[in-house]
Amino acid sequence: MTPDDLRDRLSSIDDPDLGDDVVSSGLVREVTVGDGTASINLALGAVHSPTENALAEEVRSVVREAGLDPDLSATPERKPGAEQVLPGVDAVVAVASGKGGVGKSTVASNLAAGLADRGASVGLFDADVYGPNAPQMLGVEAAPEIEDIDGEKRLVPPESHGVEVASVGSLVGDDDPVIWRGPMAHSALTDLFDDVAWTGLDYLVVDLPPGTGDVQMSVLQTLPVTGALVVTTPQAVATDDTRRSMRAFGEFDTPVLGVVENMRTFVCPDCESAHDVFGAGGGEELADETGLPYLGALPLDPAVREGGDDGTPLVLGEGETAETFRSLAGRVADKVGLLRRHRRMKNVAGSEGVVSSATHP
């Protein structure tokens, strides 16, 4: 069995999202065969993405059918220059909203804990200068330790539920709101990003402040944001603001991974009847209208608020709502992976002069 024979066999596997097989789309990078083992490097984009795990499993079974032992490795197609800005951080997911109070920090903390629960190394940076409460939602009370690392003073973030957590709140205190304006905000945030010593992360979740102010712009300018997750509640006042804030992502070429509709349905615990307190479907319509993926609806459930107040995100708990948060974490990982596989496909097509037919994830 030569590497080319194996590539032929692997081309029977279709990427479920890109509309092409894994060889033509460039997902299969190097293939070497020796001593009964096939070593294959794949351009998989996201650790613990259910779709990519399934793809890797298909590759393994084709290799086994060919009478070889599979040895897979993965190198994602990253944004150019990303490694220089945040070394050791693989993907940055910014959680945004057009309006305050729609549950952005709740989604960010559950997403971070949910990804960690899937086995990923995860950090959460709370950049919400107006209400840095994501650490509390993750049960973090300790401030970061200052340690001397390679001759530099660095901030070592505390960990909770498997998530390393750093926050503008604990780092600068709440006594100087002026720095969060204009160029000051930019330099303060840039310094903070440089100072935090993450231990090597698969995902860094960034909780942005609501709206489109200086801090959001700085994050998009400074960090290699892989994609943004947009949280909205269903009613028109929220979706209108969300639509406006999405334009900002376009200006910084930041892909939007998808729209999440929070606080959609409340199921009465006494009579089990369902109520759409803030309306229904606004997030779905917004996604339809903008052509972005709709990542689903999260119910209005007191257990979500209790989890946030107790510092144990509901995603780690039991029940239907917890399951919805868990599958959201999987879908976000899937979107990160798809974005990178798509980038790989475009690069492969570009270098070979082939026109790609893939769509935005």
Ligand SMILES: Nc1ncnc2c1ncn2[C@@H]1O[C@H](COP(=O)(O)OP(=O)(O)OP(=O)(O)O)[C@@H](O)[C@H]1O
């Ligand atoms: N699906 C939900 N069901 C019940 N309560 C929720 C839900 N989502 C969020 N909450 C609660 O609503 C409140 C506001 O949520 P959160 O702080 O996450 O919003 P935010 O959009 O981050 O607000 P901010 O404007 O401070 O950035 C919190 O008390 C939270 O526990």
